[in-house]
Amino acid sequence: KQEVTQIPAALSVPEGENLVLNCSFTDSAIYNLQWFRQDPGKGLTSLLLIQSSQREQTSGRLNASLDKSSGRSTLYIAASQPGDSATYLCAVSEGNQGGKLIFGQGTELSVKP
Amino acid sequence: NAGVTQTPKFRILKIGQSMTLQCTQDMNHNYMYWYRQDPGMGLKLIYYSVGAGITDKGEVPNGYNVSRSTTEDFPLRLELAAPSQTSVYFCASSRDSVVHEQYFGPGTRLTVT
Numbered sequence: 001k002q003e004v005t006q007i008p009a010a011l012s013v014p015e016g017e018n019l020v021l022n023c024s025f026t027d028s029a030i031y032n033l034q035w036f037r038q039d040p041g042k043g044l045t046s047l048l049l050i051q052s053s054q055r056e057q058t059s060g061r062l063n064a065s066l067d068k069s070s071g072r073s074t075l076y077i078a079a080s081q082p083g084d085s086a087t088y089l090c091a092v093s094e095g096n097q098g099g100k101l102i103f104g105q106g107t108e109l110s111v112k113p
Numbered sequence: 114n115a116g117v118t119q120t121p122k123f124r125i126l127k128i129g130q131s132m133t134l135q136c137t138q139d140m141n142h143n144y145m146y147w148y149r150q151d152p153g154m155g156l157k158l159i160y161y162s163v164g165a166g167i168t169d170k171g172e173v174p175n176g177y178n179v180s181r182s183t184t185e186d187f188p189l190r191l192e193l194a195a196p197s198q199t200s201v202y203f204c205a206s207s208r209d210s211v212v213h214e215q216y217f218g219p220g221t222r223l224t225v226t
Binding site: 004031032034036042043044045046049051089091093095097098099100101102103104105106 | 162207209
């Protein structure tokens with residue numbers, strides 16, 4: 001059974017720091033991996049989607065990498081800002097059950113001014 | 114283009130009551146999903162649909178029912194509400210199950226007492 005783990009559960013950094021969020025999964029037979037942002041009391045916003053055949057995706061200050069063989073993904077945030085404070089969730093799709101996503105528990109990020 | 118909309122935003126139910134959570138998307142997506150998120154946890158799939166008239170169970174379907182009579186709408190029905198169904202419910206949609214990301218609604222916060 002696929003399990004997704006995110007470490008750390010919470011992270012606090014000063015503004016301007018570059019940081020890395022980690023996501024690991026137990027079964028490498030995935031179709032894609034998505035990173036989401038969730039603000040308190042809000043829905044999820046898709047940040048990046050990496051297909052299983054890809055190694056990384058970039059959007060602005062965000063870069064996500066995928067290493068299927070080791071079951072790991074990282075989300076790199078450059079020059080962090082207070083507005084980046086949120087919970088970041090990673091999720092994998094195995095392609096079955098309509099492409100259902102299996103989520104990690106999230107990393108709560110706080111960027112201090 | 115409103116994306117994925119959900120109503121209501123909040124609801125308190127008494128044990129044994131029933132209700133329908135509404136979900137509508139205006140992106141002409143074939144795939145739609147219902148997830149629940151318990152405090153401090155990732156999301157789990159309740160039901161999904163790959164097109165109008167087609168629905169199937171996800172990971173945690175017990176106590177819920179769905180229907181998909183149109184491409185746009187995917188309501189979730191709770192029969193005989195129980196305290197274990199206290200959660201935040203998210204509806205999502207996607208163009209397909211592999212290549213494109215899932216878009217999420219703002220969520221419905223449900224409390225059963």
